[in-house]
Amino acid sequence: MATPAPSSTPNPAPLRPVVLGIESSCDESAVALVAADRTIIAQSIASQDEAHRPYGGVVPEIAARAHVEVLGPMVARVLADAGMTLADVDAIAATAGPGLIGGVMVGLVTAKALALAGDRPLIAINHLEGHALSPRLADAALAFPYLLLLASGGHCQILEVRGVGNYRRIATTIDDALGEAFDKTAKILGLGYPGGPAVERLALEADAGAVPLPRPLKGSEEPHFSFAGLKSAVLRAHESGLYRPADIAASFQQAALDCVLDRAARSLDLAGPVASLVVAGGVAANRALRGALERFAQDNGLDFVAPPLALCTDNAAMIAWAGQERLAAGLVAGEGDPLDFAARPRWPLDPDAQPARGAGVKA
Numbered sequence: 001m002a003t004p005a006p007s008s009t010p011n012p013a014p015l016r017p018v019v020l021g022i023e024s025s026c027d028e029s030a031v032a033l034v035a036a037d038r039t040i041i042a043q044s045i046a047s048q049d050e051a052h053r054p055y056g057g058v059v060p061e062i063a064a065r066a067h068v069e070v071l072g073p074m075v076a077r078v079l080a081d082a083g084m085t086l087a088d089v090d091a092i093a094a095t096a097g098p099g100l101i102g103g104v105m106v107g108l109v110t111a112k113a114l115a116l117a118g119d120r121p122l123i124a125i126n127h128l129e130g131h132a133l134s135p136r137l138a139d140a141a142l143a144f145p146y147l148l149l150l151a152s153g154g155h156c157q158i159l160e161v162r163g164v165g166n167y168r169r170i171a172t173t174i175d176d177a178l179g180e181a182f183d184k185t186a187k188i189l190g191l192g193y194p195g196g197p198a199v200e201r202l203a204l205e206a207d208a209g210a211v212p213l214p215r216p217l218k219g220s221e222e223p224h225f226s227f228a229g230l231k232s233a234v235l236r237a238h239e240s241g242l243y244r245p246a247d248i249a250a251s252f253q254q255a256a257l258d259c260v261l262d263r264a265a266r267s268l269d270l271a272g273p274v275a276s277l278v279v280a281g282g283v284a285a286n287r288a289l290r291g292a293l294e295r296f297a298q299d300n301g302l303d304f305v306a307p308p309l310a311l312c313t314d315n316a317a318m319i320a321w322a323g324q325e326r327l328a329a330g331l332v333a334g335e336g337d338p339l340d341f342a343a344r345p346r347w348p349l350d351p352d353a354q355p356a357r358g359a360g361v362k363a
Contacts, residue, residue, distance in 0.1 A: 015035045015036045015039070016035070016036060016090060017035075017036055017090035017091060017324070017327060018034070018036075018084075018088060018090050019033070019034055019035075019090060019091045019092070019321075019324050020032070020078075020079075020089045020092050020093070020114070020320060021033075021034060021093045021094070021316040021317065021318075021319035021320025022071065022092070022093070022094040022095065022107045022108075022111050022319065023107065023314055023315060023318075023319045024067045024071065024099075024104060024107030024108075024110075025097070025098070025100065025103060025314060026099055026103060026153070026314055027047075027048040027049075027051075027052055027058045027063045027103075027314075028045055028046070028047060028048070028313065028314040028315070029045070029046040029048070029066060029067050029070045029071055029074060029107075030044065030045045030074075030315050030316035030317075031075050031078045031316050032044075032316035032317040032319070032320050033078055033079070033084065033089070033320065034137070034317055034320035034321050034323075036324055036328070038137055038138075038140060038321070040137075040317050041082045041084075042078045042081040042082040043078060043315070043317055044074050044077055044081075045315060045316070046066070046070045046074065048062070048063060048066050049193065049194060051066060052193060053192065053193045056192070057183065057193060058100070060100045060101075060102055061102065063100055063102065064100070064102030064103050064105075064106055067103050067107060071107060071110050072110065075110070086114060086118040086120070087118065089118065089120060090120065090121075091120055091121045091122075091323055091327065091332070091336065092111045092118070092120050092121070092122050092123065092336075093111070093122075093123040093124075093125050093319050093320050093322065094107050094111030094123075094124065094125060094319065095107055095108070095125055095126075095127045095130065095319055096108050096124035096337075096342075096344060096347070097126065097127065097343055097344030097345060098127055098128065098154070098344060098345055098346045098347045099127055099154070101343055101345040104343040104345070105343045108124070108341070108343050112339050112341075115336065115339065120336075121334070121337075122336040122338075122339060122341070123323040123327070123336055123337060124337040124341045125323060125326075126322075126349060127347075128150060128157075128348075129164075129165075129167075129322050129349060130318040130319045130321070131150055131152070131280040131281050131318060132148055132150060132159065132161055132280060132349065133161075133164070133318065133321060134307045134311045134317075134318035134321065135278050135280055135306070135307045135311075136321070136325070137317065138308055138311060139307075142276060142278070142305050143276075144161060144162055144163045145160055145161055145163070145273075145274050146160075146161050146274050146275065146276040146278045147159075147160060147268060147271050147276070147277050147302075148160075148161050148280060149260070149264060149277070149279045149280070149281075149293065150280055150281045151177070151178045151179060151280075151281045151282070151284060151289075152177060152178075152179045152281035152282040153177060153179035153180050153183060153196075153283075154177055154180065155173075155177050155281065156172065156173040156176075156177040156178045156225050156227075156283075157169055157171060157172045157173070157349075158171040158172075158263065158264065158267040159349060159350065160271045160272060160274065161278070164325045164326060164328075164329040164331060165329065165331055167349040167350045168350055168353075169348070169350035170223055170270050171223035171224050171225060171267045171356075172225070172353075172356050173224065173225040173226065173227065173356075174224050174226050174356045174357070174358050175227060175228035175359075176226075176227040176231060177227070178227060178260070179281070179282050179283045180227070181227035181230060181252075181256060182195055182196040182200075182253075182256070182283065183195035184234075185234050185248075185249065185252050186198045186199050188234055188235050188238050189202070189234075189238060189245045189249060190245075191245075191249075196282070196283065196285075197285075199252065199253060200253065200286055200287070200288065202246050202249040202250075203246070203249040203253045204250075205246045205250075206244065206247045206250035206251075207247050207250060207251075208251055208253065208254035209254070210244075210250070210251055211237050211243050211247055211251035211252075213233045213237070213252060214230055214233055214255070215230075215255055216228075216259060217259065217262075217263070218258065218259055220266070221266070222266075222356070222357065223263055223267045223270055224263070224356045224357075224359070225259065225263055226259075227259070230252065230255055230259070234248060237251075253288060257288060257289060257292045260289065260292070260293075261292060261293075264277070264293070265296070268300060274302070275303060276297075276302055276303040276304070276305050277293060277296070277297040277300075277302045277303070277304050277305070278305045278306070279305075279306050280306075280307060280312065281312065282312055284306055284307065284312040285309050285312040285313060290306050293306075
C-alpha cells in the first residue's frame with residue numbers, strides 16, 4: 001500500500017545520544033535516526049499518495065492500515081542501513097498527537113514496543129513541536145526566541161517559540177488551515193491529490209490579479225486567520241465559468257499570501273523581541289510563500305529561516321530531533337514518558353492560549 005523511500009547514507013560515528021523517531025500522524029509513515037550533532041544517520045519515508053488519490057484526500061482508515069503494514073519493516077530497515085541495532089539507540093521518540101488518531105496510535109504503540117523491548121526511554125512528541133523545532137535541526141545558529149509561522153494541512157498558527165516546551169500562541173485559524181485551503185482549491189479545480197503542489201504549479205502560468213477574491217480578516221486588530229470565505233469565493237469563481245483555472249489558482253495563492261503577510265505583521269506587533277522569522281510545516285514548501293516571507297523578514301529587520309523542503313512535510317527526523325531537544329533541555333526523566341501515555345487527536349502547544357473569537361475546535 002505504501003512503498004518506503006530510499007534511506008539516507010549512514011554516519012559511521014554518530015555523536016551520542018542517538019534517538020529513533022517515528023512519525024504517523026497523517027498519511028506519511030516515517031522512521032529516522034538522528035544524533036545529537038544533528039546528523040540524520042538514516043531515515044525512510046513511505047508515501048500514501050497513491051492510496052488516497054482516488055478519494056481526493058486522506059482517508060483515516062486507509063492511512064492507519066498503511067502505517068500498520070510498513071512501520072515495523074521500516075524500523076528494521078533504518079537500523080540496518082545505519083549498521084545499528086536497538087541496543088545502539090538511546091531513546092525512542094514518537095508522535096503522540098495531534099493528528100488522525102488511528103495513525104497516531106499505530107506509531108505510538110510501535111514506539112512503546114521498541115522502548116519496552118530495548119529498555120529505552122519513550123519520548124512522546126507533540127507533532128507541532130516537531131515542526132516548530134525542525135528549523136533548528138537544519139540550522140544550528142537559530143536561537144530562541146523566534147517567531148514561527150506553522151502552516152500545514154491541519155494547522156495554521158503563529159507562535160513565539162521561547163524555548164523547548166515553551167510556546168506562546170499569538171494567532172490561529174478560526175476555520176480552515178492554510179494547507180487545507182490549498183487542498184480544497186485543488187479539489188474544486190480538479191487538480192487531484194495532493195493539492196497544494198498542484199495549485200502552486202498551475203499558478204505559475206497565470207495572472208494573480210485576474211480573479212477578484214477576498215482577503216478575510218486583513219486589517220483586523222485580532223491576529224487570527226480565516227480561509228473558509230476565500231475557499232468559498234474560489235468555488236463561486238469556478239462555478240461562474242468566467243475564469244481560467246490557472247487564473248483562479250494564481251489569484252487564490254496571491255490572496256492567501258496577502259492574508260498571511262498581513263497576519264504576520266499584526267503578530268509581530270504583538271510578539272516579544274525576536275531576531276528571526278521562521279516558517280515550518282508542509283505549506284512551507286511553497287516557494288511563493290517562502291519568497292514573500294523572506295522579503296517581509298528583510299523589511300522588518302529579521303533573519304528568515306526555513307528548513308529544507310524535506311523537513312517541511314511530515315517526517316521522522318523532526319520527531320527524533322524534538323526528542324533530542326527535550327533530552328538536552330532536561331525535559332525527559334530517566335525512564336521517559338510512561339508506557340500508558342495516551343495518543344491525542346488534539347494537543348495544543350500553548351494550552352493556556354485563549355480561544356480565538358468565533359473559532360471552532362481547530363483553534
